[in-house]
Amino acid sequence: MPSQDENVESVLRALASDRRLLILQWLKRPKAHFPPQVDGDLVKDGVCGALIAEKLGVSQPTVSEHLKILAQAGLLSTKRVKQWTFYKRDEARIARMKEAILEKI
Template sequence: MPSLQDDVESAFRALANDRRLLILEWLKRPRAHFREQVDGDLVKDGVCGVLIAEKLGVSQPTVSEHLKILSQAGLVSAKRVKQWTFYKRDEARIAKLKAAMLEKI
């Protein structure tokens, strides 16, 4: 099981990319940044990866890689609805990582 130190390092690596920072910022207020979805609520379920790719102006495989990195770092959580995957910020995990990061500074 990874230590909190490993988790912090993973989060720093995930945050070292402008596109991933943008995704996290947009997911903070999804209704302000994304159009409504056919399936799933933007806030309750998260934002479909297709919408994130569309807004970021990248291909589906590219955004999937960014979201995978954010997910592995514990910054976002993924939820399957039908054939879609929805992403939202893991606020509890982000708060825990922030606290751990501040201890290191």
């Protein structure tokens, strides 16, 4: 299991991208930033990766890499619905990481 220091470092690396920060910002209020989805509720299930790619103006592989980094850092949770992956913020983990980062500075 990674140490708290390794967790903070992984979160800071994940946040070192303007695009990833933008994704996190959008996912904070998904109904304000994304249209309704055919499958999955924007708030309960998260936002489909394809919608995030479209809004960000990047290819599916590019957004997948950004989302993978955010998920590996524990900032996003994922859910599979049919063939799609949905992403939403892990608010509890984000709060813990904010506290851990503030302890470091």
